[in-house]
Amino acid sequence: MFMVHLLCYIFMHFRWLLPLRNALWNTRGTTKVTRAGTKKPRMSQNIGDNKNKVFKVVLTGGPCGGKTTGQARLSTFFENLGWKVYRAQETALVLMSGGVKFSELSQEQAYVFQENLIKTMMQVENTYFDLAQSCPQNCLVICDRGLMDGSAYLPPDDWERMKRDNGWSEVNLRDNRYNQVLHMVSAASGAESFYTCAGHKTRSEDLGVARHLDDYTSRAWVGHPYYDVIDNSTDFEEKITKMIHAVCNRLGIDAGDRLETNTTKRKFLVQSLPSEDKFPPFQDFTVIHDYLVTPSRKMQARLRKRGQHGVWTYTHTIRRPEINKQSVELRMAIHFKDYSILLMQRDENHDTINKLRRCFLWKNQYFQMDIYTEPCPDKCRGLILLETYTTKTADELHLPDFLHIVKEVTEDPNYSMFNLSLKDSFIGSPSRVKSLPNNIMNNSHELTNSHDVTGDK
Numbered sequence: 001m002f003m004v005h006l007l008c009y010i011f012m013h014f015r016w017l018l019p020l021r022n023a024l025w026n027t028r029g030t031t032k033v034t035r036a037g038t039k040k041p042r043m044s045q046n047i048g049d050n051k052n053k054v055f056k057v058v059l060t061g062g063p064c065g066g067k068t069t070g071q072a073r074l075s076t077f078f079e080n081l082g083w084k085v086y087r088a089q090e091t092a093l094v095l096m097s098g099g100v101k102f103s104e105l106s107q108e109q110a111y112v113f114q115e116n117l118i119k120t121m122m123q124v125e126n127t128y129f130d131l132a133q134s135c136p137q138n139c140l141v142i143c144d145r146g147l148m149d150g151s152a153y154l155p156p157d158d159w160e161r162m163k164r165d166n167g168w169s170e171v172n173l174r175d176n177r178y179n180q181v182l183h184m185v186s187a188a189s190g191a192e193s194f195y196t197c198a199g200h201k202t203r204s205e206d207l208g209v210a211r212h213l214d215d216y217t218s219r220a221w222v223g224h225p226y227y228d229v230i231d232n233s234t235d236f237e238e239k240i241t242k243m244i245h246a247v248c249n250r251l252g253i254d255a256g257d258r259l260e261t262n263t264t265k266r267k268f269l270v271q272s273l274p275s276e277d278k279f280p281p282f283q284d285f286t287v288i289h290d291y292l293v294t295p296s297r298k299m300q301a302r303l304r305k306r307g308q309h310g311v312w313t314y315t316h317t318i319r320r321p322e323i324n325k326q327s328v329e330l331r332m333a334i335h336f337k338d339y340s341i342l343l344m345q346r347d348e349n350h351d352t353i354n355k356l357r358r359c360f361l362w363k364n365q366y367f368q369m370d371i372y373t374e375p376c377p378d379k380c381r382g383l384i385l386l387e388t389y390t391t392k393t394a395d396e397l398h399l400p401d402f403l404h405i406v407k408e409v410t411e412d413p414n415y416s417m418f419n420l421s422l423k424d425s426f427i428g429s430p431s432r433v434k435s436l437p438n439n440i441m442n443n444s445h446e447l448t449n450s451h452d453v454t455g456d457k
Contacts, residue, residue, distance in 0.1 A: 087142045125177075184230050267409050
């Protein structure tokens with residue numbers, strides 16, 4: 001049996017698969033992530049041609065574990081730190097979507113297919129590894145599964161034969177090739193109510209099969225010196241945060257309290273934009289958001305186009321209705337072609353939101369500032385919002401002293417991106433309005449109770 005990837009949830013009429021996968025931890029040879037603050041040994045990264053850091057990480061695991069959302073969130077986090085991020089997509093998904101049905105293959109055909117799959121994966125990864133090596137920036141390469149995943153779907157004798165035929169060594173395939181392996185435990189193990197194959201054309205594993213697949217892939221990586229398992233002992237959001245924290249720990253990156261489990265997002269209204277020389281070193285990104293039509297008011301879907309110097313990344317986010325009092329947000333990196341197709345489903349009740357996003361550190365606190373740009377709705381004209389993630393109280397949090405902060409708007413629904421993008425929902429720019437009539441505020445609360453009020457990243 002062969003495992004193709006895929007995601008936990010797909011939008012009814014979306015044509016691709018949105019994979020989410022996770023991993024089961026094996027007690028031998030693994031390091032279990034227990035909570036965000038746990039100390040970890042740091043992983044020495046490779047050094048590129050330009051003395052840049054090069055870090056290669058594998059995201060692996062069984063079906064429906066958060067792998068795809070984790071990849072998108074990890075990418076955004078490191079891009080905001082000024083790193084270049086490459087994402088090696090899952091090779092099996094590409095090959096299997098070309099008409100291959102594993103059930104139709106003989107044992108020898110399956111062997112040859114798996115051998116070619118691993119060779120193809122090697123070449124795809126090597127392409128990104130070479131680019132990272134010559135990159136002028138620090139570079140993170142995220143591999144959606146790694147070479148050892150292939151061994152999990154072969155009989156042991158076939159795997160031994162394949163290694164002999166090709167002169168492969170597990171030490172080189174597993175230990176020397178990647179800096180870190182992160183196993184995202186399947187929802188089938190510990191978060192069963194979130195496990196689903198609904199809408200997925202190629203995945204049909206029930207809970208029992210999903211658990212076995214999770215177990216097989218976890219065993220395949222036992223022995224890697226930097227192997228972390230992210231289980232389902234927390235809610236989904238904290239699970240993703242723990243995964244990002246594990247990578248930061250290995251790299252020795254101090255993320256401050258941004259990744260602590262009790263971190264909250266704080267949002268502030270800024271009066272005006274100071275000159276660039278007032279800022280510490282920063283990274284600017286162009287960000288474009290569009291909301292999509294959904295079959296339910298309790299569901300939200302949006303697209304993000306984010307770029308710098310003409311190079312773009314594309315993200316599709318789905319916010320699902322609450323399950324067991326948890327609201328799950330699935331985020332997936334997509335290609336331009338998929339972005340273009342999805343954009344045709346844009347919700348005409350919402351305006352496109354354009355921003356300049358400025359990311360910077362101030363006194364060891366990470367901030368991002370969204371400067372709303374034209375074309376934009378009237379209520380967004382001149383609007384500047386500063387955001388940060390922190391565990392600090394209002395008295396403890398030191399805001400940049402070179403910015404004129406008007407007030408905190410964290411709990412104000414008027415400043416949620418969903419409401420800002422709504423056509424004809426408010427009058428005038430929030431940056432100029434101190435208060436709104438009660439009836440408008442009441443209507444706003446009704447909307448934000450069923451939608452994301454924190455905006456997008």
